[in-house]
């Protein structure tokens with residue numbers, strides 16, 4: 001840093017106001033972070049549902065775009081760091097990119113207003129292209145904004161501390177992490193509730209504009225709070241095109257090394273030392289520090305690969321469990337809030353009790369050791385998830401394999417029937433009853449015989465890998481096949497359908513269209529709890545209520561005496577049992593992964609700041625965040641490649657991979673020497689005062705800096 005700029009920074013540092021040993025300015029930074037994370041996680045909480053139910057994308061597309069968006073949010077920090085360190089400085093970068101971010105959130109919120117294109121007022125948008133284009137534009141701006149400011153905010157917070165405040169600096173990173181999680185917790189609880197409201201100008205629909213609008217408003221608040229603290233911040237000036245100088249220096253070192261590859265040239269301690277002919281020792285030393293840390297980051301994405309599956313695989317796992325906690329009911333996607341809740345309790349416990357205790361025992365629990373232990377905790381969390389999965393598997397129905405077919409027979413005829421099925425004992429099925437369970441066949445073409453008069457022989461061609469029901473109506477000769485669901489209903493909901501044994505058409509609550517006599521409806525999904533259905537034929541009506549658990553499937557048989565029994569004669573056939581393994585069993589895996597997160601992520605954040613030279617703090621924060629992006633990309637690839645046949649085996653595979661990676665990381669960490677970048681920089685500057693070559697190299701560097709500044713000016717023009 002040129003001396004004049006350094007003096008400027010020092011002057012500003014002296015003026016910093018303090019409260020309880022902390023710079024007051026960090027208050028604005030942590031509140032800003034809280035609002036920003038509320039905005040980010042709130043929007044993320046409803047994003048997949050918006051893709052799925054507003055844009056009507058299928059599950060695969062919705063999840064792929066979701067993970068691609070998250071990956072982009074963790075790739076853009078590099079851009080933000082380059083802009084901050086080389087051009088605008090952290091303060092201005094945070095302000096400008098926050099504006100981009102807030103605009104993105106507003107565009108996203110606007111894209112969710114169905115009324116803007118709903119000319120025929122049927123409650124669905126008429127021009128999906130416009131909504132998709134707006135939402136994609138919004139998401140790109142959000143990714144640019146959230147990712148761009150992410151490495152700058154943490155590093156900017158760190159910059160507010162002076163040398164004598166190193167203890168407070170460490171606490172700051174923990175408090176910073178607490179704010180992230182407080183924001184995440186509140187928004188993950190609130191935005192789904194906002195979405196569930198109904199709103200609209202012409203028709204009332206799920207209120208996505210409110211669910212995306214509130215995060216947008218929070219982002220504006222975040223920006224205002226940050227600007228409000230403006231007069232109190234320590235603002236370090238940008239260093240010129242530092243990334244340009246770094247790249248040129250590395251390129252020169254590689255080239256120079258290659259040109260001097262012959263044995264006649266004496267070896268140098270480090271390959272970067274081959275840049276010494278042209279570049280300043282300080283710059284070379286700073287690049288060495290950064291490269292050493294970046295090298296150490298190589299194995300880290302594996303941690304995030306496991307961590308990020310909380311939102312996907314673990315939520316899917318929760319949909320096959322029951323969330324009835326007696327006093328309250330937890331929905332599968334709400335299980336994720338356990339993570340920020342645990343963070344809010346575990347960070348203070350670790351900081352105030354566990355780490356000091358370990359220190360008191362004389363153990364050196366260095367940052368890299370903590371990170372390794374954090375990885376092992378995450379691996380154990382996946383073993384816990386595998387054990388839970390094995391319990392769930394025991395309760396899951398026996399779904400057909402890809403070569404099998406399954407069949408159930410429902411008798412709506414007024415008399416009992418004897419059905420002869422290939423390689424089975426004949427089945428006696430009472431009137432308004434079904435065969436006890438699905439019968440599994442290895443072949444698809446089967447012949448059934450019925451003891452009706454005259455006897456009926458029916459040739460069926462079943463679908464491979466499917467579950468079907470053969471419905472025998474009051475006129476058995478008109479029997480037909482209906483396809484059933486062959487996996488647990490989505491989101492822990494319950495799938496229900498009706499077979500109409502009444503003599504006229506029926507309208508039933510929740511069904512898309514009226515049900516003709518002898519017809520079987522398609523499935524409709526209903527949530528857990530007490531659900532009421534009204535059945536009417538236009539003249540008479542009756543109501544039928546039932547309490548549902550999670551993940552069940554029923555076929556309701558409507559008899560011919562429906563209205564005379566006030567709906568009480570409706571008979572239910574349980575096609576799939578409700579989930580019976582409790583979601584509380586997921587708490588140990590959440591506890592383990594969150595303990596891992598505290599040890600790995602909070603420490604990694606501090607480590608990235610402390611080991612970075614002063615002019616590359618944001619760059620190293622961005623490198624750290626990049627490990628998260630790569631982790632998300634791995635999740636995307638794994639999801640695309642498909643799963644192992646058994647989910648528990650996939651969990652064990654991931655756990656084993658992380659154990660292997662943490663062993664590699666611990667070996668790398670063993671050879672890492674912790675440094676104090678400021679001390680090294682001061683030492684080199686001192687040495688350079690006495691170095692005869694110094695003047696020449698300084699001149700070269702200054703010339704390059706001027707060239708770079710010239711380039712920047714030209715780019716601005």
Ligand SMILES: C[C@H](N)C(=O)N[C@@H](CC(=O)O)C(=O)O
Nearest residue numbers: 180181184339340343601628
């Ligand atoms: C909500 C998570 N527990 C969390 O703290 N996330 C951090 C780290 C990360 O995922 O990048 C954050 O959102 O900054």
